[in-house]
Amino acid sequence: MSKGTVETERDGFLNKMPILQYILVTLLFPLWGAAASLNDVLIAQFKTIFDLSNFASAFVQSAFYGGYFIFALPAALLVKKTSYRLTIVTGLLLYIIGCALFFPASHMATYGMFLAALFIIAIGLSCLETSANTYSLLLGPKEKATQRINLSQTFYPIGAMTGAVLGKYFIFTNGGSLEKQMSVMNSKEATQFGLEMLQRTMTPYIILIVVLIAVMILFIVIKFPECKPEEVENESDSNLGFKEAIKHLSKNKGFRKGVLTQFIYMGLQTTVWSFTLRLALDVNPHINERFATNFVIFSFIAFFIGRFIATSLLSKFDANKILMIYSVIGVIVLLYASLIPNTSAIYAAVFVSVLFGPCWPTIYGKTIEKVTNSKYIEFAGAILIMSIIGGAVMPVIQGLAADIFGSMQLSFIVPMLCFVYIAIYFYSEKTNNIESKH
Structure with a gap:
């Protein structure tokens, strides 16, 4: 092996991190963050414009994260049969197509058409996340893999903040809330007003399309390392299928627990x-909605700060202990947000995002580590991305709880219970680590 050159090890990791390629892969993380945070804005808008219940409005997230779930394994197969780069380019192209569908959706003014556009975006993002998360781990020496994915994930909240800001200024307007404004209109005026508001959704997605095209061009023209395990390339099991991979991974108890925890965490977040x-x-x-969007932006700022705090703590202390403590604090904070009937409850909901910082990358990295046979890595990563379906299930449950309780605030008991499970998971992981050392 030549000193100073970037080469692939037998397990697919690189001996040295290629800086430019790692930066470009890391740029993908804020791109899916922007799409996800725009959903939070759309839920509030669609609920009023289409006169939806909390339960029905949550289907924005169901369409979005359902796309992740359905396409994660095909994306992994695409990575396995081709390359990480081609899968990323495919994901960017689908993301662009989904954004472009907001043009007909805003003119047709039907909830279903918007959900279809979000579903296509999510299929593209499934390609991006399935490839980029694992690729970030592999783009350098194995011993620094968890640090690389944590650093890449640090840029997710920057994209999320950007998406929320775009939603605040381009989708919402000044004046009273949408509900108050529409309450004084007759049927014809309300319909016209709703159509005008829906057409405002196009602007953020036009901006995203321009950025996505520029990034896609960079991935097409710049050379990227394959990062494929040697044994998979050289052995007959390179044609490994879904069934064999799932059969093998389903027998791995640590992997199963990690996938369930990622499902619960995504639902919580x-x-x-x-x-x-x-x-x-x-x-x-x-x-009004424009002012209320500030709290969404504050949440992503809190998340961003939380990532840096967590990165510092994780370099000095046991990750399982830190995540267990974070989860216990999260339970207390969300219980407060659920039960205290004043503005401080909103700030509690904002603060809890500080505690989200280390969750996704730590659960992802540690669950992947439990897969000892490198030929299953792509499928393991895909199944972890499939666990994002938690983001489709839990909001619907919370929306239903809000309708049943007649209170959005009381429905925050749902994410609180998610944090209870995560605290139990990291306590058991911490206990297992102690036992294994003895």
Whole structure:
């Protein structure tokens, strides 16, 4: 092996990190962050314009994360049969197509058409996440893999903040809340007003299309390392199929537990971010959607800060212990957000995002580590991306709880229970680590 040159090890990791390629892969993380945070804005808008229940409005997240679930394994197969780069380019192209579908959706003014556009975006993002998360791990020496994915994931909240800001200024307007404005209109005026508001959704997605095309061109023209395990390339099991991979991985107890925990975590994160804006309007009916979006932006700032705090703590202390403590604090904070009937509850919901910082990359990295046979890595990564379906399930459950309780605030009991499970998981992981050392 030549000193100073970037070469692939037998397990698919590189001996040295290629800086430019790693930066470009890391740029993908804020791109899917922007799409996800725009959903939180759309939920509030669609609920009023289409006169939806909390349960029905949550189907924005179901369409979005359902696309992730359905396409994660095909994306993994695409990585396996071709390359990480081609899968990323495919994902970017589908993301662009989904954004472009907002043009007909905004003119047709039907909820189903918007959900279809979000579903296509999510299929593209499934390609991006399935490839980029694992690719970030592999783009350098194995011993620094968890640090690389944590650094890449640090840029997710920057994209999320950007998406929320775009939603605030381009989708929402000044004046009273949408509900208040529409309450004084007759049927014809309300229909015309709703159509005008829906057409405002196009602007953020036009901006995204321009950025996505530029990034896609960079991935097409710049050379990227394959990062494929040697034994998979050289052995007959290079044609490994879904059934064999799933059969093998399903027998791995540590991997199964990690996937379930990622499912619960994604549900937790998505419910809090989906309904923070609605919580603000519920607790303080005197504010409008544009002002309430500030709390969504504050949440992503808190998440960003939390990532840096967590990165520092994880370099000094046991990850399982830190995540267990974070989860216990999260349970207390969300219980407060659920039960205290004043504005401080909104700030509690915002603060809890600080505690989300280390969750996704730590669960992802540690669950992948439990897969000892490198030929199953792509499928293991895909199944972990499939666990994002938690983001489709939990918001619907919380929306249903809000309708049953007649209170958006009380429905925050749902993400609180998610944090209870995560605390139990990291306690068991910490206990298992102690036992294995003895």
